[in-house]
Amino acid sequence: MGVLSKDEIRRLIESQSLISDYVDLETQLQPNGFDCTLRKVARISGEGRLDFDNSERRIPETEEMPFENEWVFLEKGYYRAYINEVVRIPNDMMALARPRSSLIRAGANILTAVWDAGYVGRSEVGLVVYNEDGLWLKRNARIVQLVFFRLDGETEGYSGIYRGENV
Numbered sequence: 001m002g003v004l005s006k007d008e009i010r011r012l013i014e015s016q017s018l019i020s021d022y023v024d025l026e027t028q029l030q031p032n033g034f035d036c037t038l039r040k041v042a043r044i045s046g047e048g049r050l051d052f053d054n055s056e057r058r059i060p061e062t063e064e065m066p067f068e069n070e071w072v073f074l075e076k077g078y079y080r081a082y083i084n085e086v087v088r089i090p091n092d093m094m095a096l097a098r099p100r101s102s103l104i105r106a107g108a109n110i111l112t113a114v115w116d117a118g119y120v121g122r123s124e125v126g127l128v129v130y131n132e133d134g135l136w137l138k139r140n141a142r143i144v145q146l147v148f149f150r151l152d153g154e155t156e157g158y159s160g161i162y163r164g165e166n167v
């Protein structure tokens with residue numbers, strides 16, 4: 001089990017499209033991760049519902065926030081952010097993600113779950129603005145860094161409803 005280095009991430013991008021639809025490879029490659037970029041932001045509306053077997057799950061509706069001159073202003077609050085990049089996680093890997101420190105320093109945070117082995121998709125993350133003065137985000141802003149981990153063996157790949165999302 002180990003964490004992928006820049007060169008290994010680049011090799012897997014080139015050989016098996018680990019990540020595609022990025023803006024600029026060399027800018028987004030990090031020493032042990034990959035910065036993902038902002039595609040769009042949405043407010044959520046309506047209550048969510050979560051249960052055990054997903055049969056009664058309800059994910060709130062979203063209302064996309066338009067960019068104006070490539071920028072969007074976010075008041076203090078919660079948003080859903082969509083990234084540009086399509087990730088293809090092999091069955092012997094998984095990924096976690098953390099906000100860029102610049103985003104944290106600007107008084108915001110990115111909430112993420114686990115990227116499962118076998119997932120393919122253009123992911124969605126939570127974006128919380130704590131800053132009372134709000135946050136400006138430009139289209140394609142680098143907001144979150146994905147870190148890839150090799151498992152100690154192959155596993156059954158993710159087959160949930162989010163597989164292939166936004167692609």
Ligand SMILES: O=c1ccn([C@H]2C[C@H](O)[C@@H](COP(=O)(O)OP(=O)(O)OP(=O)(O)O)O2)c(=O)[nH]1
Binds near residue numbers: 112114116123124162
């Ligand atoms: O912040 C994240 C983290 C992961 N993913 C992608 C990759 C992951 O493999 C997939 C499913 O995430 P998860 O397994 O957490 O979904 P769930 O809430 O458990 O729903 P389900 O049981 O339908 O899979 O969503 C995101 O889009 N955003």
